[in-house]
Amino acid sequence: MLANILQLPMTWLTITLGAYLLGLKLYQSLNKASWLPPVLSGFLIVTFLLWVTETPYSTYEQGGQLLSFFLGPVVVGLAVPLFHHFHQMKKQLLIILAAIITGSFTTVVVAVALTHYWIGIDAITTTMASKSVTTPVAVAITEQTQGIPALAAAFVMVTGIIGAAIIPLLLKLLKLDSPQTTGMALGICAHAVGTSRAIELGQEYAAYSAMAMTLTASLHAIVLPWLL
Amino acid sequence: MLAGLFALLVFLILGEATQSWVAIPVPSSIIGMVLLLIFIILKNKIPQNIEIAANKLAPLLPLFIIPISAGLITQTEIIQLHGLKLLLILTISLIPGALVTALVLKLGKH
Numbered sequence: 114m115l116a117n118i119l120q121l122p123m124t125w126l127t128i129t130l131g132a133y134l135l136g137l138k139l140y141q142s143l144n145k146a147s148w149l150p151p152v153l154s155g156f157l158i159v160t161f162l163l164w165v166t167e168t169p170y171s172t173y174e175q176g177g178q179l180l181s182f183f184l185g186p187v188v189v190g191l192a193v194p195l196f197h198h199f200h201q202m203k204k205q206l207l208i209i210l211a212a213i214i215t216g217s218f219t220t221v222v223v224a225v226a227l228t229h230y231w232i233g234i235d236a237i238t239t240t241m242a243s244k245s246v247t248t249p250v251a252v253a254i255t256e257q258t259q260g261i262p263a264l265a266a267a268f269v270m271v272t273g274i275i276g277a278a279i280i281p282l283l284l285k286l287l288k289l290d291s292p293q294t295t296g297m298a299l300g301i302c303a304h305a306v307g308t309s310r311a312i313e314l315g316q317e318y319a320a321y322s323a324m325a326m327t328l329t330a331s332l333h334a335i336v337l338p339w340l341l
Numbered sequence: 342m343l344a345g346l347f348a349l350l351v352f353l354i355l356g357e358a359t360q361s362w363v364a365i366p367v368p369s370s371i372i373g374m375v376l377l378l379i380f381i382i383l384k385n386k387i388p389q390n391i392e393i394a395a396n397k398l399a400p401l402l403p404l405f406i407i408p409i410s411a412g413l414i415t416q417t418e419i420i421q422l423h424g425l426k427l428l429l430i431l432t433i434s435l436i437p438g439a440l441v442t443a444l445v446l447k448l449g450k451h
Binding site: 129130132133136137150151152155156159160163164170173174176177178180181183184185186187188189190191192193194195196208209211212213215216217219220221223224227228231232234237241244245247248249250252253254256257258261262263264266267268270271272275276279280283284287289293294295297298301302303305325331334335338339 | 346349350352353356365366367368369370371373374375377378381382387391392394395396398399401402403404405406407408409410411412413414415416419423426427428430431432433434435436437438439440441442443444445446447449450
């Protein structure tokens with residue numbers, strides 16, 4: 114009977130929702146620790162259950178895709194914060210765009226070059242190119258460029274967690290820390306996880322981080338597919 | 342909320358239609374976003390329904406991402422063979438990115 118239930122899309126949809134809620138609780142009880150965002154704990158719980166029950170991913174996906182479907186409207190909805198940011202940053206728009214273009218492409222070029230020389234598998238290199246954008250956009254880019262969406266999601270998650278941990282420290286150490294520099298570096302290099310770290314640092318940090326994240330994502334989504 | 346979600350989906354479909362019509366490689370959801378942005382700029386105001394829907398959906402993003410992340414279970418070979426290298430690459434590449442961002446902003450101030 115259990116085997117039958119584990120075949121149902123509804124079961125895996127429910128398990129995913131439960132795993133997320135559990136992850137959210139864990140995150141809140143750990144004082145919003147940026148090393149354990151709900152997406153990571155939720156992912157760990159779901160993959161663990163898939164592994165224990167030996168459920169093929171294709172079975173899981175039938176339930177899971179009901180949630181993945183919402184990534185589309187979420188990406189479209191990014192136009193809303195983007196419009197707000199443009200208004201707030203009008204005066205400094207040029208320098209902000211310059212920082213986003215140079216900063217984000219530097220981190221991507223370094224990552225892509227290292228992947229190409231150290232690993233040399235095209236699908237992985239292509240996927241690596243989308244590592245600096247928020248997950249729904251990274252997934253959309255890799256689907257477009259024949260990368261591996263699941264791997265892109267993992268890269269983005271890992272980048273976000275490491276970036277949120279080291280970027281504020283690094284810039285403080287080099288005396289380059291300010292709401293604008295650290296906020297934007299977090300948004301550009303560590304996207305959503307970086308932005309939740311920026312919220313802890315202060316409101317001004319958070320505003321710069323959220324703006325940098327959204328601009329980086331839209332810029333990369335428009336430019337990358339032509340280059341890959 | 343539902344009217345806003347409806348509008349977001351309409352723009353998503355418009356993005357899809359534009360993509361297949363113009364045959365550009367940009368993801369259709371991003372084209373939908375750009376179209377919505379143009380619409381908002383032309384109106385010079387965000388329609389309330391759309392703002393409500395976007396603000397309600399955004400915090401649920403981690404939930405929507407879990408199923409795709411779980412697909413990693415099909416990529417265990419890559420992780421076993423290259424996981425450590427990939428971790429190193431992801432860490433190392435952050436440093437020049439953050440430095441260039443901070444330096445450009447610092448220099449631009451003067």
